[in-house]
Amino acid sequence: MNGHVISGCAARRRGSAILIALGLGFVLLVVIASLQSFSSYRIQNSIMENRNLKALALAEAGISFAMTELGLDSSFRTHTIKIDAAKKELAWDQQVDWQTSVANDADFSFSQQNTSGKGSYQGTLGDGQFRFRVGLIPYEDDPRSKNIDESKCYFKIDAMGRVGDTTRSVSCIVQRRFPGREFLMFDMEFLSIVYGEPGETNINKFSTGNLYGHKGVEIGQILLDAHSPTTPGTKQELFDMHSIISGAGGIFFWQPTKVEFRARPGMPAETVTIPPSNIPFPSHGTYSSPEAERYGEVPAEIAGKVPTFPDSVKEKLKGRILDKNAMVSLSPGTPKFADLMMQAQNGGKYIPAAECTTQYKITPGWNPNDGDHVKAAILDFGNGIHKGNVTLPSNFNGVIFSDSNLVIKGNPPRDVKIVSKKSIFVAGDFNQRNNKTRKEERYSFPQNYDVNAMDSEDYSTTAKNLLLDDLSAGANPDDPAKFKHHFAANVIANERIVYDYRSPIDCFENEIYPYMKFALAKELIPESDAETNMLNISGSGEIDADLTDKAATKNKIASYFEKFPLCDENREKELATEFSDTFNTNKITDADYEKFCNEKLWDAYRKSYETNYLEREAGKPKLGVYKLLTQLRAKICDASGKPKQDKADDYLHFPEMTTNGIFQSCGVRSNLFYMGPDYSKRYDEMGRSLACVSAGVGLQHSDMKEMIHRVYGSEVRYATNKTLPRITGPSYAPPTRRKLYDPTLPSLDIGDGSGDIAAFVILTWKDLRGSPAEYTNF
Amino acid sequence: MRRRGTNLIEIMMAVIILALLMTALYYTYSGSRKQAQAVMQAHQTNDELQRLFDRITDDLRESNFVLDGTPPKASMAQAKNLKTEDPANYISFHKVTYDFSLEPKNLATDQCNYTQLRVTYKLEKADPGQATGPYILWRETLPFDDRRQQVPAQRARKVLMEGLDELVFYRLDEPNLPTNGSVCIRARLAGRGKDSRYDSTLVTSIKERGAEPQ
Numbered sequence: 001m002n003g004h005v006i007s008g009c010a011a012r013r014r015g016s017a018i019l020i021a022l023g024l025g026f027v028l029l030v031v032i033a034s035l036q037s038f039s040s041y042r043i044q045n046s047i048m049e050n051r052n053l054k055a056l057a058l059a060e061a062g063i064s065f066a067m068t069e070l071g072l073d074s075s076f077r078t079h080t081i082k083i084d085a086a087k088k089e090l091a092w093d094q095q096v097d098w099q100t101s102v103a104n105d106a107d108f109s110f111s112q113q114n115t116s117g118k119g120s121y122q123g124t125l126g127d128g129q130f131r132f133r134v135g136l137i138p139y140e141d142d143p144r145s146k147n148i149d150e151s152k153c154y155f156k157i158d159a160m161g162r163v164g165d166t167t168r169s170v171s172c173i174v175q176r177r178f179p180g181r182e183f184l185m186f187d188m189e190f191l192s193i194v195y196g197e198p199g200e201t202n203i204n205k206f207s208t209g210n211l212y213g214h215k216g217v218e219i220g221q222i223l224l225d226a227h228s229p230t231t232p233g234t235k236q237e238l239f240d241m242h243s244i245i246s247g248a249g250g251i252f253f254w255q256p257t258k259v260e261f262r263a264r265p266g267m268p269a270e271t272v273t274i275p276p277s278n279i280p281f282p283s284h285g286t287y288s289s290p291e292a293e294r295y296g297e298v299p300a301e302i303a304g305k306v307p308t309f310p311d312s313v314k315e316k317l318k319g320r321i322l323d324k325n326a327m328v329s330l331s332p333g334t335p336k337f338a339d340l341m342m343q344a345q346n347g348g349k350y351i352p353a354a355e356c357t358t359q360y361k362i363t364p365g366w367n368p369n370d371g372d373h374v375k376a377a378i379l380d381f382g383n384g385i386h387k388g389n390v391t392l393p394s395n396f397n398g399v400i401f402s403d404s405n406l407v408i409k410g411n412p413p414r415d416v417k418i419v420s421k422k423s424i425f426v427a428g429d430f431n432q433r434n435n436k437t438r439k440e441e442r443y444s445f446p447q448n449y450d451v452n453a454m455d456s457e458d459y460s461t462t463a464k465n466l467l468l469d470d471l472s473a474g475a476n477p478d479d480p481a482k483f484k485h486h487f488a489a490n491v492i493a494n495e496r497i498v499y500d501y502r503s504p505i506d507c508f509e510n511e512i513y514p515y516m517k518f519a520l521a522k523e524l525i526p527e528s529d530a531e532t533n534m535l536n537i538s539g540s541g542e543i544d545a546d547l548t549d550k551a552a553t554k555n556k557i558a559s560y561f562e563k564f565p566l567c568d569e570n571r572e573k574e575l576a577t578e579f580s581d582t583f584n585t586n587k588i589t590d591a592d593y594e595k596f597c598n599e600k601l602w603d604a605y606r607k608s609y610e611t612n613y614l615e616r617e618a619g620k621p622k623l624g625v626y627k628l629l630t631q632l633r634a635k636i637c638d639a640s641g642k643p644k645q646d647k648a649d650d651y652l653h654f655p656e657m658t659t660n661g662i663f664q665s666c667g668v669r670s671n672l673f674y675m676g677p678d679y680s681k682r683y684d685e686m687g688r689s690l691a692c693v694s695a696g697v698g699l700q701h702s703d704m705k706e707m708i709h710r711v712y713g714s715e716v717r718y719a720t721n722k723t724l725p726r727i728t729g730p731s732y733a734p735p736t737r738r739k740l741y742d743p744t745l746p747s748l749d750i751g752d753g754s755g756d757i758a759a760f761v762i763l764t765w766k767d768l769r770g771s772p773a774e775y776t777n778f
Numbered sequence: 779m780r781r782r783g784t785n786l787i788e789i790m791m792a793v794i795i796l797a798l799l800m801t802a803l804y805y806t807y808s809g810s811r812k813q814a815q816a817v818m819q820a821h822q823t824n825d826e827l828q829r830l831f832d833r834i835t836d837d838l839r840e841s842n843f844v845l846d847g848t849p850p851k852a853s854m855a856q857a858k859n860l861k862t863e864d865p866a867n868y869i870s871f872h873k874v875t876y877d878f879s880l881e882p883k884n885l886a887t888d889q890c891n892y893t894q895l896r897v898t899y900k901l902e903k904a905d906p907g908q909a910t911g912p913y914i915l916w917r918e919t920l921p922f923d924d925r926r927q928q929v930p931a932q933r934a935r936k937v938l939m940e941g942l943d944e945l946v947f948y949r950l951d952e953p954n955l956p957t958n959g960s961v962c963i964r965a966r967l968a969g970r971g972k973d974s975r976y977d978s979t980l981v982t983s984i985k986e987r988g989a990e991p992q
Contacts, residue, residue, distance in 0.1 A: 023799055030807055045825075085879040142882035142891075148992075150882065172987070173876060243992065265890040266926030304953055314846070319990060764874060765840050765987035 051166035054128055056767065058161025059170040061125055062132035065102060065112070066157045067174065067760045069121070070134065071333060072101035074176065074758045078119050081135035081156055090156050092133060095119030120778055131778050132159035137173070141747070144265065147182045147209045147242060149746035155760075160775050167770035169778075173763045178756050179212070179332050179716045180490065180662035184741040188214040188331070188719040189669060190249070190298060195737050196222045196234020198679050202705050205457040207239040208262075208741035212330065214247040214719075216298065220254025220677035227283070227293070227674055234704075234734075239457050240741075245322045247329035249298070250306040252277040254677040261320050270316045277307040281676040294680075295726070296673035330759035334666055334720040335492050340419045344401030349392060351377050356404035360425065363686065363695040365729025372695060374405045376425065379418070381410030384434045384444060385513050385598065386606060408491065409506050414477065415749040417490040423667075424493040425686070428506025431660040432712070435483035440537050443651055444510030445485060445658075452643035453654035453708055458740055460648065467712075471744050486742075488749035489661035489713075490756075494721055497665040499657075499709060501687030501735060502698030505609045505625050507657040507707070512625060514651035515632040516605075517597050519564060523556040535650050541590030543583075553580035564624030566604055567612035575600055613698060621699045629655060633706055641705060655702060657735070660712040660742065664757070666721040685732040692731065700733065709735040713742045718757075819969040824978040827967045830915070830939050835984040837897060837917075838961060841871035842988035845896075849947035849961065857962065860946040862913055868900035869947045869961065874991050877924075892991055894922035899938075901945055913942045943968050943977065950983060957983045 069076045080093040100121070104111040112123035120131040137154040153176045160169040179186040184206060185193070191213025195204045200222075211217060222233030238244075238259040244251055253274045263269040285299025293299075306323050344350040359373040367374050379400065382388025388410045400406075401419045408418055409428030418424065434441040448463050449456040458464060470484045477484035491497060501507055514535060521530035525545045533539040547553045557576035566572050579596060588596075605625050615622040636652050637643050643654050671682040686692065688700050701707075742748075838844075848870045852860060860867065876892045885891065898918040903911060915938045921929045944966040952958050960983040968977035 023796075023803055026803075030810075083879050088877050088879045090878060137878050139878050139891075140882050142885070144882070144885075144887070154876075154878070175989075175992070265885070265888050266924075308846075322990060761989045762987050763989055763991070764842070764876060767836050767839060 048166065051163045052168065054126075054163040055161040055166045055168040055770075056170070058125060058128045058130040058163065059159045059168045060161070062121075062123070062130035062159025062161060063157055063170055063172060063762075065121070065123060065130070066132045066134045066159065068102055069100060070155065070174075070176065070760055071758065074756065076101070077135055078121055078133045079135045081137055083138060090137060092135065092158075116778070118778060128161060128163040130159055130161045131775065132157060133778075145242075146262075146743040147741065147746060149181075152176070154763075158778075160770055160778050162770075162772070162775045165772050167772055167775045169768045169770040169774070171766045171768065175761045175763050176758050177330055177332075177761060178746075178758050179330065180664055180714050180756060181745045182210055183212050183714055183716065184209040184739060186210075186212045186330075186714070186716040188717060190215045190296070190675070191217045191246075192673075192675075192681065193217070193219040193236050194222065194254070194677055194681060195236065195683075195734060196679070197704055197734060198222050198225060198233040199231040200233045200704055202454070202736045203235045203237050204737040204739075205237050205239060206737075206739045207457050208241070208743065209714075210242050210245060211238075212245045212247065213249070213251075214329070214331070216249025217244060217246050217251040218254065218676070219244075219252070219257055222679045223254065223677040224281075224283075224674070224680075225678065226680040227285070227676065227678060229283075230679060233679065234736075237457070241320065243320050243322055247331070249304055249323075250277070250279065250302070251321055251323055252279065252281070252302065252307060254281055261316075264319075267319060270320075272313050272316050274313060274317070275310060278309075279305050279307045294672055294674065296669045296675060298675055330761065332718065332757045332759040334718050335419070335494075335664060335757055337419065337421060337494060340399055340417065340492070341401045343397060343399040343417075344419070347393070347395060347397035348399035348401065349396065351400070351402040351404075351406075353403040356402060356406075358407070360405065360407055361695065361697045363689075363691045363697055363729055363731040366686075366727050366731055368725050374423070376405035376407050377402055378407045379409075381408070381412045383411050383429065383509065384436055384442075385509055385602065407500070412487055412489055415488040417492065419492045421494045423496040423498055423684075424491055424665075425498045425500045426491065426659050426663070427500040428503060429509065429658050431486050431489045432658050433483075433485050434510075435480060435485070437480040437483075440648075442537075443514050444653070446648070447510075447653040447656060447658070448648045449646040452646045453656060454643050454705070454736065456646075457738065462648070467742070468744060471747055486660045486712075486744075488745075490664065491661050492664045493666065495665070495667045495724055496670075496684040497663045497715075499659065499683075499685045499711075501657060501685065501707070501709065501732065502692060503609065503613070503687075504629050504655075504701045505606055508629060508655040511632060511653045511655050512628050513597075513602060515635070516564070516602065516624075516628050517593070519628060519631065520557075520560050520597065520601065521593075523560045524553075535652055537649050537651065541593060543588035543593055544586075545588075546586050547580070547583050547588070548585065550580040550584055553583070561624070564627050565622060566608045567615045567623050568604070568608050571604055571608070575604060614693075614696060616699070621701065626699065626701055629701060633702075654708065655706065656708040656710055658710045658712060662714050662716065662745065663711070664716040664718065666718045667724045668719045668722050670724040671727040682727070682730065682732075683734075685734070687732050688735075689730055689733040691729060697731075702735075704734055704736055707735045708738055710738040710740065712740050714745060715739070716757075816969075820978060823967050823969045824980070826939070827965055827978050827980045830965065831963065831980055831982050833938065834899060834963060835982060837873075838869075838871060838984045839987050840873055841897070841986040842874040842894075843872055843990040844949075844961065844986055845870040845872070849949055851951040852948040853951050857946070857948050857950075857964070860948055860964075862901055862911060862942075862944050862946055863903065863909075864946075867946055868898060870896060870898040871986060872896050872922075872990075874988060880924075888925050890924050890926060890991070893924050894926070894991075896920040896922065896928075899947065901942070904940060911943050912940070913945060915939045915942055915945060939967075941967065944979075960985045 077096050078098050079095055082091050082093045084091050100112055110125055116122045116131055120133050122131045134157050137156055139150050139154055141149050141151045155174045157174055158171045185191060219236055221235045224230055240262045241259055253276055255276055257274050259272050259274055261270045279302050282299050282301040285301050287293035287297050287299055309317055356375050356377040358376050358378050360376040361373050379390050380388040381390050398415050399417045403421050405422045406420045407425040407427050409430055411431055411433045432445045434444045440446050446463050448460045450460050466485050473484040474482040518530050518534040521534050521543055524543050533542055554576045557579050561572040612623050672680055674680040687698055692698050848868060850866050873895045874892050880891045900916050901913040904914055916935055917938050918935045921932045923929050946964050948962050950957055950960050950962050962983045964981045966977055966979040
């Protein structure tokens, strides 16, 4: 019975257990179901979010790869693009053949293949893939923008990223920017426009286009000397500016500076006196070391700072002064020297170091290894007055490459890239040809001004148009009807581009030469006749005089050489004899006189200069060329030394060294360079200083107000070569400067594969969702 | 032997035990459910904020330039003290749309091949009488024509989110950080169910991708 009772109780307990178990089971089920539902929602959500982010990152990686490919090869395209005018849309059109420049990288699981079958570039990164397309937008050049050829600068890039079934896409428009073709001055360090000397009243003028300083920009008058106050000096003025851009730092104006901005669509022309920066230059700034202070360090007080402008000028500067917040940081990399060398070796002109044997004099402290000289090859392309020494191969491809230093001057006969693994000394007028069939261009490009060389920032419109006409020149650049006055000259140095003012015979040849003809004629005919015949464009060029008395003629020539010596008495006598013998007549024709002056007299001066350039008497230069230069100045300037009103009907031009081209250098700053409105800044230049006299480089032939150095084109400094030795001594005295943008640059010889170094800026960006099907079909 | 049946007391005891058990189970279930709801609500709040952030960051990423001074600069320490109701707490930027179907030769002197849209995000108190939030986030748009002139007639304004407890914009001023110069957004949103104990705070940074038209 007990057993039954026990079993009855057990049965009852079993019944409860079932109920309890069922209840607990139910509760557990509910809890597990809730947790499962919640967790799976969270997990799914996290996975989706993660994939979305990854896919977007992959699409962005595609954009970056596209821009890298374009940076390495600006002719890179995967497709052509057509414009759907009705929908105002861009559509992908034909596939084009392409090759990659970016190498695969197993370390990062990165590889790219053209396996999409649609012509898109495809790559894998981690557990995802990306594809992208690149195409040039078929747009016409906008004639309103002087600095940009719009037909070659807009690209569409679409990229898709995919992780599993999650797809994202990015569509953007990118602008290709050519520093050498778009910027008047482009500096990957701090762009400093502080030129001149203390106590001077001259003005340096910078005209047209864009200025860019990657780490900042400073513009100002000379106020300090080695960071101590000095007499205020040379000022800077900016004209026809499009924009002043800084990639990373601020844009500093040290004094009120007049800047003329050009009109742009929707933006009228503005002339603004930009007030001094609200972050002044610290007079006793903080530098990491005295050495750093001397060599260009930006004081801590202004480093990385971005000045703001008062509201009164802010609106006018909008879109024109672009600092680091404007997303315009450009980093174009470095020239491809290996490729350029190969091009020079195959159809170009290659100059190995062993052929660079001329010992080119330099000042102390310039080169620690070669003492008072550097070894260089001289490339004198010649000009309208003298013949050069450069022989180019037949079917020349336009590339000249030297393993060592180059000295260049004269007018290249075609588009050319002149490249040096070391430095390039630009030692005279460069790349400004003259059409000798036109009387006004008989000796040179007509360097005429509306007022004069000092007061006008640029040539007269008539003269400027001669250079603009070069864009429509025919296949034959020497065709008198469509004469090409300058070519696309790319001058690229792995170290420095040095402007070399030492030689008046190279810097001012076209200015001195007609004056020399006049000076000699003055000995033979009355001065007024000499002036009319030799200096006026309409002049006959003849010597109308009785020269049958040879002895008398010889005396007259000797008298000329007393005033303008060759520093070679024998040669002077030979020339006097030759002249009196040749022209034993009543009249010398224009052609005969020109022949003698050019082939005999001027040639003698050029040859004499090689050995006698340092000759002095009574402390002044003795060689006739220097004296001719002095007298030329006296003729075209008033008593105070200021140039008179320029005349377009004569051959008298203010002494000007003119260098036309894209000058690109890679060296970092290695010379004395005090930041701020400071005179103690040395640029890469040589000539006309006391240091040059004592070093045997050349004499002081002009002071700052007596000559102009005109850079017509652009200057680019990549600052990628950081191994340059310091220059520890002075090497030049500054000229008055004109840096003018050449508006033909955007179009002159700019093929897709021209090798121009480019940087790319994203203009528009769109994030979009995508589907696996879209990815497959992309 | 006659089997003894279940008496009333036993049944009542079973019912009582079952009732107690069910009550306990109910409370356990109900508590879990509430907790799950609260977590879901917080998550939903978080999702709402995330969606808002996605919207704003997508918008900003597509912009070409942010107007000077908007938003104000702030270091990380300064950013903690930024207030939603500060009148400087807004961001204005331009998005540029190019039209390459316009040929340059056909453009007027002052005509561009692009138009612009100025987008402004700003906050207003839901109840102007209150000292603080909640706040309403507005997205205002002002188109510019292809002469770079404003088109006020096409100005538009719409609410992006209501009930925000905090939203501040600032441009990060930390020169040593990689995100220096980025636009940062910090927002807080309280849950909006019956139980609003849960809220969510998000911070993000974003950089405009485009560039100012040249």
